Amino acid sequence: MFLGEYRHAIDPKGRLIIPARFREGLGERFVLTKGLDGCLFAYPPQEWAALEEKMRSLPLTRSDARAFVRFFFSGACECEFDRQGRILIPANLREYAGITRDVVVIGVSSRVEIWAAERWEEYSSRAAAQLDEIAEKIVELELGI
Template sequence: MFMGEYSHTIDSKGRLIIPSKFREELGENFVLTRGLDGCLSIYPAASWKAFEEKLAELPLTSKDARTFTRFFVSGATGCELDKQGRILVPGTLREYAGLEKDVILAGNLDRIEVWSKDRWADNNDYEDMDAIAKGLQDIGVSI
């Protein structure tokens, strides 16, 4: 399980250091793809495989299902760490997520989210947590 929040930078060549606490859990090969809300997601191989299987079960007759699957799979790329613990983030993914320099890597259970620092601040102000918790409780999710 991935947890924690780390600030890093992405260099001009698109290389990003993965925090050492995340590296062991990721393993040697993993997948980087688009995430929801304008971030990127990094999945360990086993988590990506499970996600792929769920996507494969979606009905091809549904336009939304095809679009949803395409969103994640067409942007996916296999990754491995270099000797400095970095990955190369392709230009298309950097552009999608608005990654220029300052980056937040946030653990989110089975994946790592990669955010531009500005988008992280815009999407994660946590001021409405009581309302969010109430909305989740209304659909049967409680803690």
């Protein structure tokens, strides 16, 4: 399980240090892709395989399902760590996520999210302001929060 929030900076070559706790959970090789809300998602192999299986079950006859699958898979790449625990984030993914320098790496249960620091601050401020409303909506999911 991935938990916590860490702040780092990306170097001029597009390399980012991933926290040691997250490196252990992601494994030697993992999948990095475009995420929702303007961030990047990183999945360990077993989580990616489970997600891929779910995506395969989506009906090809629905244009929204096709669009989502294209979005998710076209931005995906396999990553591995260098000796210093860094990954190289491809230019297209850095551009998508608006990553230029300061980065926030967060654990979200089964995945790691990588955010441009400014986007994370904006997103978390909006979410915090709506937390009560969001909590009321997810009560319907019977999560027992």
